[in-house]
Amino acid sequence: MDWDKLRIFHAVADAGSLTHAGDYLHLSQSAVSRQIRALEDSLNTTLFHRHARGLILTEQGELLFETTTSMKKRIEAATARIHDSEEEVFGELRVTTTNGFGAMWLAPRLAKLYEKYPDLKIDLMLEERVLDLPMREADVAIRMKEPSQADLIRKRLMAIQMRLYASPEYIEANGMPESIEDMKDHRLICQNPQSAQVRAGMKLNEELLDHTHKTLTVNNYFGVLQAVASNLGIGVLPNYIIDGNPDIIRVLPDVESVEVPVFLAYPEELRQSKRVSAFRDFIQEEILEHRRSLRALDDT
Known part of the structure; x- marks a missing residue:
């Protein structure tokens, strides 16, 4: 199966539009359409229902999209691990946590992290839904309970009330x-x-x-x-x-x-990641600083 056609198929399925996929891929709409038709011909099946409002995946298209999504995540993981073999901390780090903790505790402190690692790009995903770290929906999670998923490195950070x-x-x-x-x-x-x-x-x-x-x-x-x-x-x-x-x-x-325990977790495969290590150390330092500030207030 042609990998380039699969890449184009994934972009179309993700965007729901030939035009939007073409913009993302820097290809014309006609070129994207030809590649999708060629892929459907090679598989002898229809991957999209076409209508005026856009494209909808068929049952066969859904199956293929699940596969290409998994492939994309694995490629991203491999790319991240290759980048992490470098000495410097750079690249994207996807961090997920709750809306409250992320917006009101974590985000105001990120300036210190950027000051130390200016080439690090944080994608902060704030939502209550628990993202699947082994499936690489995120790289690092801060959760208000101990993660139950297997193959995760987890560390208790603190407790809140x-x-x-x-x-x-x-x-x-x-x-x-x-x-x-x-x-x-x-x-x-x-x-x-x-x-x-x-x-x-x-x-x-x-x-x-x-x-x-x-x-x-x-x-x-x-x-x-x-x-x-x-x-x-x-x-x-x-x-x-x-x-x-x-x-x-x-x-x-x-x-x-x-007390509600707060855990930091990340996949076992990112154990050697310099980006993850930098973020983990930053969080631990900020929590220690937070505790020192509270003790100082109690002493005054």
């Missing part, structure tokens, strides 16, 4: 609750039950919702934080977002979730 926070202005205007029963006099701001969240946070939210009828639910931590900062109520947030933030204060210090 869900706690209650409010702005000083809100507390001054509404008073500081002394017990969980006092939450009936306050608006609770938390993630809504339908949003993806760690189980420990969901259990704490359920407990708190039993003590108040005034609520504001949001589908992500950033929205909860903004509502808290806007003096709308008392919010349930992970401590990694708030610790060390003088504009937000902790409420009811005896009320918190159980």
